[in-house]
Amino acid sequence: MSDDARDLPSCRNSPGADRADAIRSPAPPPIAPLNNPKFRALAWQLGLLALLLWCGWQFALNARANMQAQQISGGFGFLANTAGFGVNQSLIAYTESDTYGRVFLVGLLNTLLVAGIGIVLATIIGFLVGIARLSPNWMLARLAGGYVELIRNLPLLFQILFWYLAVLSTLPGPRQSISLWGEIYLSNRGLILPAPVAGNGAGYVVVALVLGVLAAIAVHAWARRGQMRSGRAFPVLWSSFAFIILPPLAVFCATGFPIGFEAPRLRGFNFVGGIRLLPEFVALLLALSLYTAAFIAEIVRAGILAVPRGQWEAASALGLRRGLALRLIIVPQALRVIVPPLTSQYLNLTKNSSLGIAVGYPDLVAVFAGTVLNQTGQAIEIIGITMAVYLSLSLVTSALMNWYNARITAQNR
């Protein structure tokens, strides 16, 4: 390809043009540099680059003048300073005397936590709703369609505020909290779950569980080979359940019940023990999963519709029921269409988790670009870091995606 859009390669290099050249003039007439497309292309680009560099230089000068005027010292030294504020949810040990750098880490982990759980929930709900929307059952399809339309047309922030202000904040206080089986409590302080407590010998149970999972995988492979050979299906589902559940249960009993659950107890005006999920976290997670699930449902639906009708007909001609046809024939083929937009929905969910700032969930944007920025005033560094984190998450994910996509298409075409 030539360097210039105006320079038409197909005309220049076509055999007809060559022949005409050979007949009339052996050498093309010289072009004045101002009319030479290559020269003009280069000049345009260098001009634009120079303009951008000049703008950047001006920005830098202005930034220095502004920072001097506001007496802010630049640089990343502030990351080592003491933060001096508390964060109400942290996956790593954190106290007020820790540094801003540690706050950054706490915020990043909180973002990844809500995004990770949200992606799992959104995928499950999204697939169920997407398949339900195509169900021959009219009532179920309407229900799924209504869900998708309602959720997709309301802003995400609206939904987060709705769950937080209208639903979770209006729940009763801890003393009157809604209790499920006396173990799980839901109140305006959040969702409180029993916490697992590991005692002596808990390791054996974990080992048994891992061995059970491995055995189940082996049985699956064996059963598959057997089915290919003899055509007889082996009850893989039930045997897998047996392998995964029975050995750990046996070990659990044999070692004297080493894992217990510490149920939350009401002490005074609040709960003691158990795992407490902040109402901010619950609201953000609910809104993010339900919102993204509506988009995933549409992607799944489109993917399934993209599988040719003949595949359905062939599956039912083989005697497969709808569920089996979906699982064995349709969804594996639809995945090729589904996966690329699905990834961008995962990225959207991760980016949208930054809306937690509206309800005070301590994610990266809220604690770092919010509180730390307010305390230090170092807008350029802090917003730069925050944007760089999200940008690298996006770039890494899309690079992985491109790799996966290239692999899938190479296998199938």
Next chain:
Amino acid sequence: MTALPPSYVRRSLAEPEPPPIAGPVSVAAMGVRLLQRPSNAVLTLISAVIIALLLWPAIRFLFIDAVWDGASRIDCLRETQGREVGACWPFIKAKLPQLMYGFYPESERWRVDLTYLLGAALLVPLLVPRAPYKVLNAIVFFGLFPVGGFFLLVGGLPGLPEVETRLWGGLLITLVISFTGIIFSLPLGILLALGRRSDLPIIRALCMAFIEIWRGVPLITVLFFATYMLPFFLPVSWRIDGLLRVLIGVVLFAGAYMAEVVRGGLQAIPRGQFEGAMALGLGYWRMMGLVILPQALRLVIPGIVNSFISLFKDTSLVLIVAIFDLLGQLRAAFADPAWATPSTLFTGFAFAGMIYFVANFGMSRYALSMERRLTSGNDR
């Protein structure tokens, strides 16, 4: 080569299925669809129960139990009404000016209404495919209307006193931001899309970097960037209006997304169109302006409408940088102790939700019908 038939091939004939149900088609078909097998009947039942559980309380709350007249929170209390109380519509009535205009001075609100009216009068013929004078209409809507709207809303002319943007709020802000975002991001997006498909390597790299950076970060960080970081890069003497800063951020962000939408349209134009234009001796800009873009832009009308929908929803994020759009004003209205009742929150969310839903649902239906129209044209 002959081999034994695989074990999963049936060796005997299957029993014939029972004949299809005779009778009135619709009722029978519906019965089969809903109750064919026990599992299907269970699904139907569960769905019906869920729909009833969601719909009935909503209808009761919004209409049957709702309080329609009242002067203060007292009228919306259970003790006063002596019955179960649903939506507290007097709350919305009292807060309506705030939700619609923010603190825009009452005597000047006709200017906002006039702007809406002008916008609607120009937009409707633009959206109806059969209306004539599309080009003229588009020029007026995208070129003159923003200027006129700016002077109408901001003022500063004789007869139109200036209204500071910090007084603006509510639906006005929502509409101003999403319209400005779309109107300015469209040319930006076209330029970026052309740059990304250009053969000039430096320009292509710059456009790609710009698009990927803005698409890779959340809108909140863009708003933070525009509000807190941008002022650092501008001369000390410049003081930029808060709303303008947010608008800059929104336009940059929406421009990157628009570029991808336009790129899709450019890619859908057959190569022959480019070659034909070049064969006519058209230069790059004339080829794009006269041949390619008119076709490409028509193809991406649904995409542009969809971008507008997401921008309309995303506008709610500006409340985080202290600019109060519809959702922000709603939140402020919740904080008013004079209207604190148990049903205030749900009433407010129901009202704002209906505005958002009707607007977005309508626009998405329009995009869908445009899409059908465009694809049916291609099939012919």
